[in-house]
Amino acid sequence: MSTSLSSCASCSRSDSVQSGRPSATSPRHWKSSATSPTSPTMARSRFAPQQLVGVVGLEIHAQISSNTKLFSGSSVQFLAPPNSSVSFFDASLPGTLPVLNRRCVEAAVMTGLALNCTINKKSVFDRKHYFYADLPAGYQITQQRRPVAVDGVLTYSFLGGRKRSQVMRKNVHIKQIQLEQDSGKSLHDDVNSQTLIDLNRAGVGLMELVMEPDMSCGEEAAAAVRELQLILQALGTCQGNMSEGQLRVDANVSVHRPGEPLGTRTEVKNINSIRYLARAIDFEVQRQTAVVRRGGAVLNETRAYDSKSGPSPSCRFMPEPNLPPLLVFEDEASLPAGVEAGEAVLLRTLRARLPELPSVRRDRLVQTYGLLPEHSFTLVNEDGLMEYFEAVMKGTSRDPRKVIGWVTNELLGLLKQQDLSVSHSPVLPAALAELLELQEAGCISSSAAKQVFQEMWRSPGKAALQIIQELDLGLVSDAADLHRICQKVVDSHPDKVRAVRSGNQKVLNKLMGLVQKETKGRADPVLVREILQEKTS
Amino acid sequence: MIKMLAFQTLRVVSLEILGSSCNLLANNVRSITKRCSPRSLQSQILRPLSSHQHNLKVPKVPTWEHVPEEELPRPTKIPADLVDRLERLALVDFRTQQGLECLEKAIRFADQLHVVDTSGVEPMDSVLEDRALYLRDDTVTEGDCAEELLKLAKNTVEEYFVAPPGNIPLPKREERAAILRHSEF
Numbered sequence: 001m002s003t004s005l006s007s008c009a010s011c012s013r014s015d016s017v018q019s020g021r022p023s024a025t026s027p028r029h030w031k032s033s034a035t036s037p038t039s040p041t042m043a044r045s046r047f048a049p050q051q052l053v054g055v056v057g058l059e060i061h062a063q064i065s066s067n068t069k070l071f072s073g074s075s076v077q078f079l080a081p082p083n084s085s086v087s088f089f090d091a092s093l094p095g096t097l098p099v100l101n102r103r104c105v106e107a108a109v110m111t112g113l114a115l116n117c118t119i120n121k122k123s124v125f126d127r128k129h130y131f132y133a134d135l136p137a138g139y140q141i142t143q144q145r146r147p148v149a150v151d152g153v154l155t156y157s158f159l160g161g162r163k164r165s166q167v168m169r170k171n172v173h174i175k176q177i178q179l180e181q182d183s184g185k186s187l188h189d190d191v192n193s194q195t196l197i198d199l200n201r202a203g204v205g206l207m208e209l210v211m212e213p214d215m216s217c218g219e220e221a222a223a224a225v226r227e228l229q230l231i232l233q234a235l236g237t238c239q240g241n242m243s244e245g246q247l248r249v250d251a252n253v254s255v256h257r258p259g260e261p262l263g264t265r266t267e268v269k270n271i272n273s274i275r276y277l278a279r280a281i282d283f284e285v286q287r288q289t290a291v292v293r294r295g296g297a298v299l300n301e302t303r304a305y306d307s308k309s310g311p312s313p314s315c316r317f318m319p320e321p322n323l324p325p326l327l328v329f330e331d332e333a334s335l336p337a338g339v340e341a342g343e344a345v346l347l348r349t350l351r352a353r354l355p356e357l358p359s360v361r362r363d364r365l366v367q368t369y370g371l372l373p374e375h376s377f378t379l380v381n382e383d384g385l386m387e388y389f390e391a392v393m394k395g396t397s398r399d400p401r402k403v404i405g406w407v408t409n410e411l412l413g414l415l416k417q418q419d420l421s422v423s424h425s426p427v428l429p430a431a432l433a434e435l436l437e438l439q440e441a442g443c444i445s446s447s448a449a450k451q452v453f454q455e456m457w458r459s460p461g462k463a464a465l466q467i468i469q470e471l472d473l474g475l476v477s478d479a480a481d482l483h484r485i486c487q488k489v490v491d492s493h494p495d496k497v498r499a500v501r502s503g504n505q506k507v508l509n510k511l512m513g514l515v516q517k518e519t520k521g522r523a524d525p526v527l528v529r530e531i532l533q534e535k536t537s
Numbered sequence: 538m539i540k541m542l543a544f545q546t547l548r549v550v551s552l553e554i555l556g557s558s559c560n561l562l563a564n565n566v567r568s569i570t571k572r573c574s575p576r577s578l579q580s581q582i583l584r585p586l587s588s589h590q591h592n593l594k595v596p597k598v599p600t601w602e603h604v605p606e607e608e609l610p611r612p613t614k615i616p617a618d619l620v621d622r623l624e625r626l627a628l629v630d631f632r633t634q635q636g637l638e639c640l641e642k643a644i645r646f647a648d649q650l651h652v653v654d655t656s657g658v659e660p661m662d663s664v665l666e667d668r669a670l671y672l673r674d675d676t677v678t679e680g681d682c683a684e685e686l687l688k689l690a691k692n693t694v695e696e697y698f699v700a701p702p703g704n705i706p707l708p709k710r711e712e713r714a715a716i717l718r719h720s721e722f
Contacts, residue, residue: 066675067675067676067677068673068675068676068677068678072679073673073676073677073678073679073680074677074679074680075677075680081683081696082683082695082696082697083683083686083687083696083697083698084680084681084683084696085680085681086680086682086683086686087679087680087682088679088682088686091686091689093689099671099673100670100671100672100673101672101673101675102672102673102674102675103674103675104675105672124662129626130626131628133700186700187697189694194692194694194699194700195699195700196694196697196698196699196700197697197698197699197700198697198698199686199698315626316626316627319662319663320662320663321662321663321664321665322663322665323663323665323670324663324665324666324667324668324669324670325662325666325670326670327669327670336669338669339669343671343672344672345672
C-alpha cells in the first residue's frame, strides 16, 4: 500500500489524494486502484475550495514499566510461561482485593507532568464492565470519571516542507491520562474451535492517554506517537516498544470540510508499528473521502487493521467500591497526619526527578553545537545517535557542523541500509573521530576520507591510518609531483586553458577534476587549485 | 442478681441463634451443628446481639414511613429496545412480561430515594472514602502458582485456560421466542 499521502491541508505536502471518480470538469486520467494517486498538482486546483480533510484522534495505551502489576504483587514479564505470573487477584478468585502499586502512580504522575497536565490531587477508580474471556473479573478497574491527570499538551515535530528539511512543530491536546488494568491474552485455536487464555498480562498497569482529534493525517499521528515514545523512554515510565505491545495505539479517523461538523468516525486498531500507523490512517482517510465524495455515508465501525474484533463498545460503569480515592500531595508539608512521606506520592519530588525531555535535548544540541534544527531532530530521533555524535565531538576539534554531516549522512546512511541500530555500528565514535582528525590535518582529501570510512565499516577494528596506508589514499602534497600532473593536464587540454584565461573560472573546476582523476582523488585540492591558477594565468 | 440473669439469658440466646444461623448457611445441617461447638462460640460473643432486647442501637418499633405516590417522580417506562440492550450487556433474560413488571416494580421501589434531599451532599462511592489509599511497594510477592490456578478450571490445554470461542451474543428477541417455545419453560 503506497498510501503515504493524504489530502490534509495542514500537512506541508504538495500531493493530494485521488478520489474514486473523475470530476465532470476535468478530462484527466485516473487509475481505478485506490492506492495509487495521480495528477497531484492538477487535482488541488480543480477541487472546490472546501476540501475534505481528515480528522484523527488517538487513544494510546502505554504499559507501565514496573516490577509488579497495578493492583497485585505478581511480576510483569514479557514472554513468561503461560499463567506463571498470575496472582489470585489477577485470576479474580473471590475474596481478593486490589492493592495499588505506588510505582504505577508515580509513573502516571510523571508522565502527566512531562506532558504539562494538571494533576488531579484526588482521583477515583471505576469499574468498566464487559464480558470477554480474557477479563476474568468481568470488569476492568479504570479511571474514567476523574483520572489522575488532565488537560495536557504534546508538542511534536516532524521534517516537512518540500525537501523535508524543515522542522514543523505542532501541538496535540491531551484530554486525560488514566490508570487502568490490562486484560489477559487470548489465543484462538481455530482447529478445536476454542480460545486459550493466558492471564500473565491481566492486571498489568496501563496509562491510557486520550488525545483530542487535533491531527489530520498519518504523518502527524506518526510524529506525535514517536515524540511520545521518546518522552516515555526518557522518563522510564514505559519502554514504548510497539511490536512487543508496550505501546498500543488506536486511531479514530473521520473526514469533514473545515468549519462543518465532524463526520462519522471509524476506529483503526491493532497497529504494531509507527509506519503502519501512518499508512493505516492515510488509507482510512482516503477510503472515507472516496465514500463521502460518492455521496455515501461512512459507517461507524471498528476496522481492525489485521484481525480480532474487541469487545462491544458500550460498557457499564460503576465506582470501584474497594478503593478509596487516590490522593497525591504537593510536598511533605501538605501531608495529613498519619501518612509517611515515603509512602505517599509527592509532586515536588517527582518534578525534581524529571529527566531532560527530548525537546529540551534538541534545543540544547542547537545551543551547544550550533547545529541546525533538522540535524538535532535527527540526532534525537534515532536511538543512541546523539550519544554517538557527542562521543565523536569529544575526540575531534572539528567544527560540529562539519561532523554532523558525517553522522547523519555517512554513518546513518550505512546503518539504515543494513538495518542496524547505532549500538551495532561497526565504526566506533573514537575511530570516526580519528578519521576526521586525519582529514583535518591534511593527510587525506574528503573524498578519500569517505572511501576510508567505507573500508572501516567493512573491516571493523582496522585503524584509519592503516587503511590509508594499505590503499595508498594519502594526500599527494608533494609539490613537484603535483606540478608535473597539473602540467600534463594543462598541456593536454589547451582549449580549456584558453577558456580560463579569457575569464571562465568554472572551467578551472573541470581542470581540477581531471587532475583528481589522475591522482585518484588523492591530490590536495587547495594546492592543485593554486598550481592550476598559476599555470593558467 | 438482675445482671447475672441478663448475662445468662444472653448466653442462651446467643447459642440458640448462632446454632440456627449456622444451619441456614450450610445445606448439611448435621456437620455444621457438630462443628459449631457451644463452648468455642461462647468465647467469641463479646457484644450484645442485635436481636436481644438490651441492644440500644436498633429502635424498638419500626420507624419506616410509607412514601405516598404523589411524592415520587413519574414511573419509568422501559422501552423494548432498552430491555434488549440491557439483556445483551448484562447477559440476563427477562423472559416474560412478568419479569419486566418485576423490574419496573424494583425501579419504583428505588424511586423513593428521590424524596431525600441531597443538595450539597457529594455522592458516596465507597465506605472507605475517609481512609487513605494504601500504596504498595513495587516488589514481587505473589504469582508462580500456575498449577494451583489451572486446577480450578474445568478445561485446560497445556497451562492455558480454555474458554468458549469469542462472545456468544444473546440471540435476538424473535429468535429467542422461537427457542423458548420449544423449551420446557
